[in-house]
Amino acid sequence: MPDQSIQVKTVGIVSKPRSESAINLLPPLIAWLKQRDLMVLLDEQSATYVCSSDGLERKQVAQQSDLVVVLGGDGTLLSAARASIGHDVPLFAVNLGGLGFLTAIQVEDLYPQLELALRGALQTEQRLMLCAEIQRHGEIMDTFDGLNDLVLAKSEIARIIDLEVYLDGNFVCVYKADGLIIATPTGSTGYSLSAGGPIVLPTVHAFSITPICPHTLTNRPVIVPDSSVIEIGVREEGSTYMTIDGQVGKLLQSGDRVVCRKSQFCTRLIRPADLLFFDVLREKLKWGGR
Amino acid sequence: MPDQSIQVKTVGIVSKPRSESAINLLPPLIAWLKQRDLMVLLDEQSATYVCSSDGLERKQVAQQSDLVVVLGGDGTLLSAARASIGHDVPLFAVNLGGLGFLTAIQVEDLYPQLELALRGALQTEQRLMLCAEIQRHGEIMDTFDGLNDLVLAKSEIARIIDLEVYLDGNFVCVYKADGLIIATPTGSTGYSLSAGGPIVLPTVHAFSITPICPHTLTNRPVIVPDSSVIEIGVREEGSTYMTIDGQVGKLLQSGDRVVCRKSQFCTRLIRPADLLFFDVLREKLKWGGR
Amino acid sequence: MPDQSIQVKTVGIVSKPRSESAINLLPPLIAWLKQRDLMVLLDEQSATYVCSSDGLERKQVAQQSDLVVVLGGDGTLLSAARASIGHDVPLFAVNLGGLGFLTAIQVEDLYPQLELALRGALQTEQRLMLCAEIQRHGEIMDTFDGLNDLVLAKSEIARIIDLEVYLDGNFVCVYKADGLIIATPTGSTGYSLSAGGPIVLPTVHAFSITPICPHTLTNRPVIVPDSSVIEIGVREEGSTYMTIDGQVGKLLQSGDRVVCRKSQFCTRLIRPADLLFFDVLREKLKWGGR
């Protein structure tokens, strides 16, 4: 259903780096928004594009805006989603790359769709996020929220890693593999898919756990409820690299435990009414038409 | 949590055909139950094993019993589950084959576990079932409930079939394939797994849709919420064979539509407290140990 | 290198059934050939298209021609290839469907390429064929040559089949599966690919053995030298259907043994010099460009 609760006074803009399209779109977009008496906040990248020195960190943009326009591809959106953690601000993502799974708005539809979004006439989708916590010597060292996936992968020095996985305290198995991907439904069409994982609809309340190049050939992707607590024990020092959404990384130590569960936050995506999941999928994956 | 609501007065017994083990187990089991003043109902197969003429159809056994003991493998359990549709009777499944995913009780634990089950001290798990409806010329021809899966597969005369799939009324794609499997979480470790589908935990509220030998290489398994209505259009006359749980089959006609959704019924499985999903999985799939 | 040995006096024509394009192409093609003082032989299908009663069986066409023009898709070519067994006649295959792996000549290039072919200025590729022999009670019941693949698959009545496989007399394993595909390199881009088999270049002297939906998850495709003798034992009566190139079929009996080896014959395909295997592959499989 449409989301009538959005009372937009301030619009943030987050842009992809090194994007000719963003540079061209930005000035008219800012003018268009100001004409409508809206306050406009730019992230540092967007500010650079218009030679302004008023760029804010993405977190600040998200915090102070009622709606964030994302100019970029799925990568820029993932970054904006993590910056929005805790602020529940809807993201209006304009696709500047190939057809994106997440960046739903085409450039040519930018103004009419934005018009609708500002009137609260578009739907917003709540997307499940995951939260990964690094435990070291029994203490929480760090936590990260992500919209797509948590990846534990071998570092350059390792040939294969052992990852000891528990689900809700029960032993699952030791994955001997290049790595392991825990993906949200949103992340299921990303790296997880390349590693052989299934496509999970955004409305399924589940995580998928998919090994990367597993040594044991029977190790298939596993789908678990999003209420699960997935705990992964790292064995060898310096062997394992943890990444969130392919963007934030951390080298783990021997004995570290990574605990992954549903984040208390969601990402809110603004979607045109007629954009259907399988239309994007068919287009991107060249599935058969009617 | 344990299921204290079972007030067992009548115990049904359903047996696998041609099973030496069932023949041996049956007489002492019947005696054991009668000693406890329980009424015992036998299905036709069990009756044959003890040279009785009082065998009932499995549907009747399920209808008139407070608990059904299943002696067999996963196949016997699937049959018992379908016979129990609408009666909400818990199934106590004794494994007479290799380690079964569904037949949780080992023969050597039969009496102690049955003792616990009769006292209501064991957990019962509610397992999602699916319901498949065949529509022809706008009318419902037939409906089937299943615990594992709905399979639409090419018949012998066909080389490949076209299956036009819709989800909640939206077009998904035309699968050009040997067939298509819609599996419940319970069925995800069956035929679906052989066709490349993921393992779905019984607690996930979802169906998996997995093509068999798809012509389009990008056609990956898809996980959809169990609230979905999956509709499949059959194109060519006599090309497509529909099967439920690998046991009940029907040749479809051109223009037939198969509509698959969550059944209004569940299967209730009695499980020993210490039997964990991943223990069975590791054992069956030879996954790595600690 | 170009094949200068072709001294063409008689040209056979083999056409796809129910093909509008073939109907249109045929009269001018026949005229074009006769103008060059070539004798033209038509298969039954082609004869029907021009309302002639002089149609021959495809075997006869292949036997009496110096070059066979195939008007159709990969299916028509497979049929022509089997009809040509023992006659070593080059096949000039004009593609009337989507881009074919085997039907190398595009319609718009028909006359210039045919001109070159008749002058012996085009290359011919020798394609490995397989030969499958059915042994029953120690006797050879039947033999079949094929260009693409030998498939043993479960018949409609079977849920899964056991196929006992030996390689050069040594036990390989019992495949518990929906079936088994033995493919030549030519066949590796056909059904074998849908079942998860690799792409094998036509210049590799090997067969691939790929199970269909194997029960054992570790059962991966196996590549064996084309000097191998692959023997497959069928266990259950009426459970197994054997097919060659997806076109010729036979229901097997319990105890039957199917012996598959390199055929003593090859298929000779005439190919334009600039048609590259990977160009076709990229086009068909939508692989990434430069």
Place this chain on the structure above:
Amino acid sequence: MPDQSIQVKTVGIVSKPRSESAINLLPPLIAWLKQRDLMVLLDEQSATYVCSSDGLERKQVAQQSDLVVVLGGDGTLLSAARASIGHDVPLFAVNLGGLGFLTAIQVEDLYPQLELALRGALQTEQRLMLCAEIQRHGEIMDTFDGLNDLVLAKSEIARIIDLEVYLDGNFVCVYKADGLIIATPTGSTGYSLSAGGPIVLPTVHAFSITPICPHTLTNRPVIVPDSSVIEIGVREEGSTYMTIDGQVGKLLQSGDRVVCRKSQFCTRLIRPADLLFFDVLREKLKWGGR
């Protein structure tokens, strides 16, 4: 056929590091060999184990020996194979780990089998090796021979890499992936298998090319003749790490080209007559028995 050409006067020994079993086997083995008037050469690791200071580099051991006993697992054998490049010395590999694909001799059979090997009564298998050449600015920077595989994989800093592949000068495609594996038949049961590659019998004259987590879902393993020249262009600086047999590595630069072809050398493995490829495979992969 048995290899009667071995006239053994000097036996080299190469041992796995940190192996309790090797430490225990070594002294009696040396004594056993000296009793037979054979000269014994130790690699540095073996020398350490018997507190000798006469350890030689593995290359020297291979160069000066008529037969090399390898005590270790597949990893130690791969290292010994590369050390033996150019010396055509047979390797007698004793398995000190789990069942190895390459280390054919079980510890309990060491002396009887070694007896046979010294008499020339055992077969030797010639195993295809590959040779990888790094070209930079049109010059050959380095060459490496390997028995198992050449792997080009993304370095830690990269998220995905673009690898532009040519076969015999013809463009294949740009792989967008975590990496690419070119495996010999020997290497097909190693890392290539984990990445989804097929099993290739040692007697097939071919390489397999298998992408690791390809971005394009249609990118299937490709089998090419071992006469092929495979050329891979690296695009981004510092993004790609090249590894031979999982043991020798090198970070590549932007514009580097890696050319992979059949090595002019083979590895000679001494194999017991009754050790069959599929026996090892079934045991390791838990394939179905008879």
